[in-house]
Amino acid sequence: MFNSFRQKIRFAVATLGAIAMGAASYSAPATAAPLPLFPFFLPQPQLEAAPPVAVAPREEGEHxxxxxxxxxxxxxxxxxxAPGTIIIDTPNTYLYLVLGNGQAMRYGIGIGRDGFTWSGTQTITRKAEWPDxxxxxxxxxxxxxxxxxxxxxxxxxxxxxxxxLGGTIYRIHxxxxxxxxxxRVSSGCLRLTNEDVIDLYSRVSVGTKVIVLPMTDRRADLGRTIR
Known part of the structure; x- marks a missing residue:
């Protein structure tokens, strides 16, 4: 049938080409998966994407x-x-909320920088959540x-x-x-961490007395941690 080995090779190549073209145009029924014609045409395995990792949102000051x-x-x-009074210990950067019975809740605070500290007695005249x-x-x-x-x-x-605080420009925030x-960094306001200011906010009301001690009041820290 074939006159030479070369003709045999050409026939084999042509046959493979025809088969390949037929495979490309072949549409398998919707209910059956197409079968590969040759082992080297086997489809590559599909890898499932890794599920997204849930990452908790970072809280303010978390680190x-x-x-x-x-x-x-x-x-x-x-x-x-009286219990409920706020006392600002300016030199030691503490805020005390008097609890009575010789105890107080103590918070660390940031105070006014040099030239911006102040002292006196005020009252809380307004409270605001997430203030402008x-x-x-x-x-x-x-x-x-x-x-x-x-x-x-x-x-x-x-x-x-x-x-x-009163009619001043100052706030506890x-x-x-x-x-x-x-x-000592502010322009006179008294700052707490957000967690602490939320706690303090829940404990005081409008009308609370606030005493701000002067920077020159160098008394030792009177608040001793309860062991």
Whole structure:
């Protein structure tokens, strides 16, 4: 049938080509999976995609741990002030909430930087959750790059809660920079971590008395941790 070996090779190649073209145009019934014609045409196994890994959202300040002395804790604290009074120990960067019976809840705070500390007695006149921030004109004059208004939220410098003091421009508020607790950095406001300011906010009401001690009051820390 074939006159030479070369013709045999050409015939074999042509036959394989025809088979391959037929395989390409062949449509298998919808109910049956197509069968491979040759072992080297076997389909590659399909690898399942790895399921997505659930990642918990990061909390504000999650990777920053306050020094032990600045963590919220009940301490021995003797005061003639009525339970519920807030006392700001400016030199030691503490806020005490008088509990009575010689005890207080102590919080670490951030205070005013040099030239911006103040002292006196005020009352909480307003409370706000996730407050908006409108820098006062005095602050804008010093820092003209500041926004004129900022809506409340996790990125707001006032943090999760604010308690407004009298008719002043000062507040006790949270912060999105927990590493500033225990430092002198603000323009006179008193800041706590968001977790701590939420706790304090839940314990006080409008009308709460707030005593801010002067920086020159160098009495030793009167709050002793209860063991």
């Amino acid at each position: 920053f741990e306050l020094p032990a002395r600045l963590r919220r804790q009940v301490v021995n604290y003797y005061s003639r002030e 921030w409108t820098p006062p004109p005095e602050m804008i004059a010093r820092q003209p790059y500041l926004p004129r208004h900022m809506t409340g939220g996790p990125g707001n410098p006032l943090g999760a809660r604010a308690m407004y 949270g912060t999105n920079a927990p590493e500033t607790i225990g430092t």
